[in-house]
Amino acid sequence: MQKIIAILLFFSSTQIFAQSDKTFVNENKIYLPNIKTVLCYNSSKEQSLPVIQLNATEKIFFSFDDLLGGTKNYWYTIEHCTADWQTSRISTADYLQGFDSDRIIDYRYSTNTARKYTHYELSLPNSQVQPKIGGNYILKVYLDGDKSQPVISQQFYVVDNQVAIAAEITNSLQVADRNAKQKINFTINHSIAIANLYQDLKAVVLQNFNQKTAQINTKPAFVRPNQLVYNDLKTNDFWGNNEFRKFDTRSLRFKGDNVKNIYRDNESVNVALFQDAPRNAEAFANQYDENGNFYIRNTDGRDDQTEAEYMGVLFTLNAPAPNANGEAYIVGRFNNFTLSKENKMLYDAGLKQFYANVMLKQGLYDYEYAWFDNETKTLESLPFEGSFFQTENSYQIFVYYRRPGARWETLIGYTNLSNRPTDRR
Incomplete structure (x- = not known):
């Protein structure tokens, strides 16, 4: 017990004093250690992928917390990107209406929390910043109007619908992988004239909103009149993986799902989860999960965004290291499946045990362990x-699709599919 408390206190007292990165990249990233809980989704459905239709009434909801509290001078801009998230080297006049930057002025202070923070929100498009073409976009937040002081970069999508996509999820057609992988077959139905199919049109497939799983398709298996079929035997195979693990901290008065202990004082809250075991040798066990997602919730208060507590969450995995040259990480959409010092696990070779403490905001979380x-x-x-x-x-x-003579790629179609019989999200 003393070891657990020592680990919790050490991590919770050191996590917001690291150095920041100084250069923007076109990926989902937080550059300052005091910035937590970045949310970005279509406002019509919480934690959906941040995809909106061009010239529609849909909005992107974006928010984050600053654990240093107070009021900061945060600015933002958006930039158009290619299908593979490189900057589209075009003028802001080509893709923006209104201004090319603005200040974030919607903020609130936390209340009734041990750790004080300031919550910031933004909605796009708005009266100041409005994308006017379809495509990939990167939202960049920076300090004091200075882009050399990056705070957050966040990907989102604007669809200029011109095609329809029909898709299915099947078993892998590779015999050795049939029990472990899933295959995506899809057909693009279109009425546009595509001059150079193999250069002008791309289809990208993701699993569970995770950019690191992206597979890019440039060559359909079959080309038919007004129809492109992507069902090659060896493409768009994905590891099925396992159902995500989860924990529930919606209340800190009672122990929720997978919570072993709650440690609370006037200055901090720490949560120890039950120790996890590896599942790579077990038979598949079906359980409902959120495909890696997370939801900020506080049933002890009235406002999830400003009354939810920040916690140090202790994860423990009882497993030997797969090999001598690697590291274990805790990943999920809460950290965009990225690797950082915060979610890297320490290894006790004597106990054959991995552990880490991650600072998270109160709520429901999916997670998994990766090597x-x-x-x-x-x-x-x-x-x-x-x-x-x-x-x-x-x-x-x-x-x-890149039209003949165009200087940018337009996102002309999007679909989301699941092999869940009833999507309750």
């Missing part, structure tokens, strides 16, 4: 979680 192999430079959950074709996953398909 980064330093030799192959690959990140996989298989060593700890296993992989099964029965796992329920969601897949997103994006279609991009």
Whole structure:
């Protein structure tokens, strides 16, 4: 017990004093350690993918917390990107109406929390900043109007619908992978004239909103009149992985799902989860999850955004290291499946135990354990979680087109599909 408390206190007291990165990248990233809980989704459905239709009434909801509290001078801009998230080297006049930047003025202070913070919100498009063409966009937040002081970069999508996409999820057609992988077949139905199919049109497939799973399709298996079929035997195969693990901290008065202990004083709140075991040697067990998602909730208060508490959450995995040259991480949509010092796990070789403490905002969380192999430079959950074709996953398909003579790629189609019989989200 003393070891657990010592770990919790050490991590919770050191997590917001690291140095920041100084250069923007076109990916979902937080650059300052005091910035937490970045949310970005279509406002019509909480934690949906941030996709909106061009010239429609839909909005992107974006928010974050600053654990240093007070009021900061945060500014933002948006930039158009290519299908592979490179900057589209075009003028802001080509893709923006209104201004090219503005200050975030919607903020509120936390109340009734041990750790004080300031909550910021933004809605796009708005009266100041409005995208006027379809495509990938990167939202950049920076301090004091100075882009050399990055705070957050966040991807979102604007669809100029011109095609229809029909898709299905099946077993992998590779015999060796049929029990572990899922395959996506899809058809693009269109009425536009495509001059150079293999250069001007791309289709990107993601699993569970995770950009690191992206597979880019440039060559359909069959070309028919007004129809492109992507069902090649060897493409768009994804590890099925396993159902995500989860924990519930909606209330800090009672122990929710997977919560072992709650430690609370006037200055901090810490939560220890039950120790996890590897699932790579087990048979598949079906359970409902949120495909890696998370939801900010506080049933002890009235306002989820400003009354939810920040907690140090202790994760423990009882498993031997898969090899001697790698590291274990805790990943989920709460950290965009990225690797950082905060979600890297320490390893006790004597106990064969991994552990880490991650600062999270009160709510419901999906997570999994992944292993980064330093030799192959690959990140996989298989060593700890296993992989099964029965796992329920969601897949997103994006279609991009560059018109003849155009200087940018337009997002002309999007669909989201799931092998869950009833999507209750």
